Amino acid sequence: MNWRSKSFLGAPEGAMARSFYKSMGYTDADLEKPVIAVVNTWNTVCPGQYNLRSVAEAVKEGIRAAGGMPVEFGTIGPCDGIAQGHEGMHYILPSREIIAASIELMVEAHRLDGMVLLGSCDKVVPGLLMAAARLNLPTILVNGGPMYPGEYRGRHISGNEVHIALGALRAGKISSEEFKEIENCACPTPGSCTMMGTANTMCCLAEALGLSLPGSATIPAIASQRLQVAQEAGRRSVDLVLKGIRARDIITKESLENAIRVGLAIGGSTNFVLHLLALAHEAGIDLSIDDFDRLSQETPYIASLMTASEYDMIDFHQAGGVPAVMNQLLPLLHGACLTVNGKTVAENVQGVKIKNSEVIRTLDNPFLPTGGLAVLKGNLAPLSAICKPAAIKKERWYVRGRAKVFNSEEELVQAIHAGRIQRGDMLVVRYEGPKGGPGMREMYTAMEMLAGYELAEYVYVLTDGRFSGSNFGGFVGHISPEAAEGGPLALVEDGDLITVDIPHRTLTLEVSQEELERRKQAWRKPAPKIRSGFLGLYAQLVKSAHYGAVLGF
Incomplete structure (x- = not known):
C-alpha cells in the first residue's frame, strides 16, 4: 500500500478522516483501497456536460469492480455556445485556469491517489488536462461524447x-x-457540438496524447458504448495507481507532438495551440509555437469535418475516428508513447482501417499536403498569429486589402448589421486579447454573421482575440503581441494595406517603420475594461497567447 492516501488514512492519526468518510457510508474495507477522485463537470447549463452524471456512475462502478474507492466532486463546466456574443465570453478562457486550480485544491487537500476526469467542452477538457499535468497523479480522462447532428x-x-x-x-x-x-x-441531443470545434478537437487530442482510452473520444453522447467505456476507464484508473503510472509518464514531448500532428491532420480548432502550449507549461515540457508550424509543414490534412466539410463527428466516429487517423499517421508519430490502457500508441492503432474514405483519407491522398493550421509572422505579428487554412479557400490564402479597424467585437457586429462591410475588407478587431479583452474572446458571432450575410469568404478578420473551431472564411487570430501590450495591431489605421500570405507564413502591415514609430509615440494604453473580480486579477497575470495565455505567477 504505497499510495499516498494511506499515509494518513492508515495511521492512528487518520481516525478523524476515517470517521468523516464513514459518516457517508464508506467502510473500513473501502478505506484500505486506493482512493480515486471522480472529477465531474456535470451541470444542466452546458449540453456537453449534461450526460456526465450517468457517465460518473459508470466510472464509479468500474473503480469499485477493480478494487478502488471512488470519491466524487464537481467543478465548473461552462458552455462557450451560450457565452457567445456578449459579456459572458470574457469569462470563458479564464475558466480553464479555475478548473485546473479547483482540481488541484481538492485533490491535494485530501491526498487522493488517482483521478478520472470527466468533461467534454472547449475550456473544460484543457483545464482537466492541465490539472493532470500539474498534479502528476495516475489519471485518465473520459469525455461525454458529441451530440448527433x-x-x-x-x-x-x-x-x-x-x-x-x-x-x-x-x-x-x-x-x-x-x-x-x-x-x-x-x-x-446532449453532447459536445457535432462539428470539429474546440471541444471535439480537445477530446480527440486527449485520446491522441494517450490519456483517454483508444476510440473513446468520438463515441456519441447517447450511445450505450459511452457508459461501457466509462466503466472501463474506472477500472483502468485503479490499475494505473497500482502500477504507479502517472500523468507525466504519458504527457511527454513526444506524446504532445503526436497530439499536435493529430490536431493538424483533422483540421482541429485554432484554440488547440493555446491549450497544448498551456499543457506543456504545466508539465514542464519545452514546447513553442514554432513546433506547431514545423509539424504543420510535415503533416498532411487527412480528415475533413464540419465546418470545413459536410461531415459531422458521428460520421467521423463511424469512419474510424482518432485510431484510424493515427494509423495513417503512424509513420510520422512516436509510436512507442505509453497510453492509459498500458499499451503503446503503435499497439493501439495497428491495423485500424478507414471505413469511409470521404471523411478520412490515406496519407498518400490527403485533402492538403500540409496541416490544417498555420503560424504566421510578420511586422503585424512579430511573435505569432494563427490561422486555419483547412477552413479557408485556397484562392484566399494570399490576400491584400485595406483595413477597417474596430476596438471590440461588438463594434464589428454593429458594422455588419449596418451594411458597412464590403468584400475585400481586412477587418481588424483589437483589444480582445488575453489582457485587453480581458479573456481573449472568440470572434465567433461576428464570423457567423458574416457567413449569414454571405461575406465570410470575401473578407478577413484579423484579431488578437480567438476564433471558434466552427468558423470558416478568412480569419487570423491570436495576433501577438496583443494591442493592449502595445503590439503593432494597436497602430493600424483605417485604409492601411495588409497582406495575408499563408503559403509564405507572413502577416504584413504595409506601413513604413518610421510611420509605425510615429504612431507608437502617440499611442496611449487604454484603461482596463474590467478591474474587479477574477477577470481583474486574470488581466494582470495572464501571458501572451504566444505562450498559451497561461497565468504568469
Whole structure:
C-alpha cells in the first residue's frame, strides 16, 4: 500500500478522516483501497456536460469492480455556445485556469491517489488536462461524447448554423419561420457540438496524447458504448495507481507532438495551440509555437469535418475516428508513447482501417499536403498569429486589402448589421486579447454573421482575440503581441494595406517603420475594461497567447 492516501488514512492519526468518510457510508474495507477522485463537470447549463452524471456512475462502478474507492466532486463546466456574443465570453478562457486550480485544491487537500476526469467542452477538457499535468497523479480522462447532428431540409447541421441563420435573417435572406425551424432542430441531443470545434478537437487530442482510452473520444453522447467505456476507464484508473503510472509518464514531448500532428491532420480548432502550449507549461515540457508550424509543414490534412466539410463527428466516429487517423499517421508519430490502457500508441492503432474514405483519407491522398493550421509572422505579428487554412479557400490564402479597424467585437457586429462591410475588407478587431479583452474572446458571432450575410469568404478578420473551431472564411487570430501590450495591431489605421500570405507564413502591415514609430509615440494604453473580480486579477497575470495565455505567477 504505497499510495499516498494511506499515509494518513492508515495511521492512528487518520481516525478523524476515517470517521468523516464513514459518516457517508464508506467502510473500513473501502478505506484500505486506493482512493480515486471522480472529477465531474456535470451541470444542466452546458449540453456537453449534461450526460456526465450517468457517465460518473459508470466510472464509479468500474473503480469499485477493480478494487478502488471512488470519491466524487464537481467543478465548473461552462458552455462557450451560450457565452457567445456578449459579456459572458470574457469569462470563458479564464475558466480553464479555475478548473485546473479547483482540481488541484481538492485533490491535494485530501491526498487522493488517482483521478478520472470527466468533461467534454472547449475550456473544460484543457483545464482537466492541465490539472493532470500539474498534479502528476495516475489519471485518465473520459469525455461525454458529441451530440448527433440536426436535420434541416435534407442536410445535417450543427449549433453554429443558428448564428449563420441569424445573419441571414437580418440580411432578409430567410424568414422568421425558417429561422425558428433551424433553432429548434440544430441541437437534437446532449453532447459536445457535432462539428470539429474546440471541444471535439480537445477530446480527440486527449485520446491522441494517450490519456483517454483508444476510440473513446468520438463515441456519441447517447450511445450505450459511452457508459461501457466509462466503466472501463474506472477500472483502468485503479490499475494505473497500482502500477504507479502517472500523468507525466504519458504527457511527454513526444506524446504532445503526436497530439499536435493529430490536431493538424483533422483540421482541429485554432484554440488547440493555446491549450497544448498551456499543457506543456504545466508539465514542464519545452514546447513553442514554432513546433506547431514545423509539424504543420510535415503533416498532411487527412480528415475533413464540419465546418470545413459536410461531415459531422458521428460520421467521423463511424469512419474510424482518432485510431484510424493515427494509423495513417503512424509513420510520422512516436509510436512507442505509453497510453492509459498500458499499451503503446503503435499497439493501439495497428491495423485500424478507414471505413469511409470521404471523411478520412490515406496519407498518400490527403485533402492538403500540409496541416490544417498555420503560424504566421510578420511586422503585424512579430511573435505569432494563427490561422486555419483547412477552413479557408485556397484562392484566399494570399490576400491584400485595406483595413477597417474596430476596438471590440461588438463594434464589428454593429458594422455588419449596418451594411458597412464590403468584400475585400481586412477587418481588424483589437483589444480582445488575453489582457485587453480581458479573456481573449472568440470572434465567433461576428464570423457567423458574416457567413449569414454571405461575406465570410470575401473578407478577413484579423484579431488578437480567438476564433471558434466552427468558423470558416478568412480569419487570423491570436495576433501577438496583443494591442493592449502595445503590439503593432494597436497602430493600424483605417485604409492601411495588409497582406495575408499563408503559403509564405507572413502577416504584413504595409506601413513604413518610421510611420509605425510615429504612431507608437502617440499611442496611449487604454484603461482596463474590467478591474474587479477574477477577470481583474486574470488581466494582470495572464501571458501572451504566444505562450498559451497561461497565468504568469
